Amino acid sequence: MAKRPKVPEATIKRLSIYMRVLKDLEKKGVEVISSAELADICGVNAAQIRKDLTYFGEFGIRGVGYYVKELHFDIRKVLGLHQRRNVALVGVGNLGRALVSYRNFSEHGYNFVAAFDVSPKLLGQTLLDGVKIHPMAELSRVAEEQKIEIAIITTPASAAQAAADVIVAAGIRGILNFAPTQIQVPDDVKVKKVDLTTEFDNLVYHLYARAR
C-alpha cells in the first residue's frame, strides 16, 4: 500500500466544513451541486475544493458537479466519521457540563457515555442524558465496558497531566484537551489541544489588524 501523503491541517478543517454543508444539502433533498455552488456555500473557491479532494481520490463529474449524498458519505469515510464514537468526560466543571449538554456533538456521532471526577461530592451524580459521574479509579474498567475511544479533559490546568495519565493507562488513544496547559502522552496517543483564546485572537485580527 502506498504511503498516505501528508494532508495539510487546513484541508482537513475544510473537509469538515464541506461535510456539514453537504449534510444540510442532503437534508434539503438536493441531489447534485455544481462545484461553483458548493464552493460559494462553503466560502472557498472551487479550485480549493477540487484540490482538497484530490488527496483522497476522484470525486465529481466534469460538467455536472458533485452527487451530494455520495460526496457526503465519501468525506465522512475519509475523515473516519462514518461510525459513532463513545466519549468520556474527565473533569466535571462548568465547561464539562456545557460540553455534555451540547446537542451538536450527539448529532455528529459523538456519544458522551460516562464522566469522571476526583471530587467525592460529585460521585454517583448524573449529568444530562443519564451520563453518570464515576471516580477516576473506575476509568479503566468503564472505558473497556463502554468501548470509550475518546476522552475530553476539562480539569483545571494543575490536574490535567494526572488525568491524562489515567486516560492513557485505560487504553484510550484520543484526547481533546480543554485544560489550558500542555500534556505529555506516548507517541501512539493523539492529543488535540483546544485553545479558545485563538478564536478571540482571530476575531480581533479581522476587526483591528493594522492596515498596510
Next chain:
Amino acid sequence: MAKRPKVPEATIKRLSIYMRVLKDLEKKGVEVISSAELADICGVNAAQIRKDLTYFGEFGIRGVGYYVKELHFDIRKVLGLHQRRNVALVGVGNLGRALVSYRNFSEHGYNFVAAFDVSPKLLGQTLLDGVKIHPMAELSRVAEEQKIEIAIITTPASAAQAAADVIVAAGIRGILNFAPTQIQVPDDVKVKKVDLTTEFDNLVYHLYARAR
C-alpha cells in the same frame, strides 16, 4: 496606502501560536532564538514561519534568528492584540459561566466586563470576578459605558439571532458565536462561529482516517 494583501486564515492561526510560544520564551528570559528552534517548538518548519511573517514585513536577522521580545511585540501588533479588549457575555448557561471563569482569556487581554440574559431569575446576580448579569435591554447602555468591543453569544440556537440583533444595535462590531446556528449581521460586523464539533472531527481523522 497599498491594499493589504489577503492573509490566509491558516497563517493567522499560526501567528497566534508563534505569539504564545514567544510569550513563554520571553517569560523564561530567552532573548534570541534561531528560526529552526522556534519552528521546532511551534511544530512547523522554519520556511513556514519565514513565509508567514513576510505578509507583514521584515523580521529576524540572517544567521542570528529572531529577537524574542521584539518579534513577540511585532506579532501582537500585527494581530491587533497590543491592547486589552472589553468583552460581554450574552447568554448565561454552563458554557457562558465556563468561559467567564477561563483564566486564559484575561491573561491574553480579554476582559469580561458584563453579562446579559433574558431570564429574570438571573438578573442582578454576579458571576466570578464581579461580572454582573444585566437584562438584554441594558446591553446598549452598558456597552457604551464599559467600552465593550466584543460580544460572545452562548445562548441556545433558537435565541442566537435575537441576541445578535441586540448586540449589533448596541454598536458592537465583533461577535464570537458559540450557539450552534448561523446568525445574520450587517457587513461591517465580524462574526466568528466557534464549532467545537470540528475539534472532535479533526481528532478522529488523525486517529482513524482511512490509510491509503
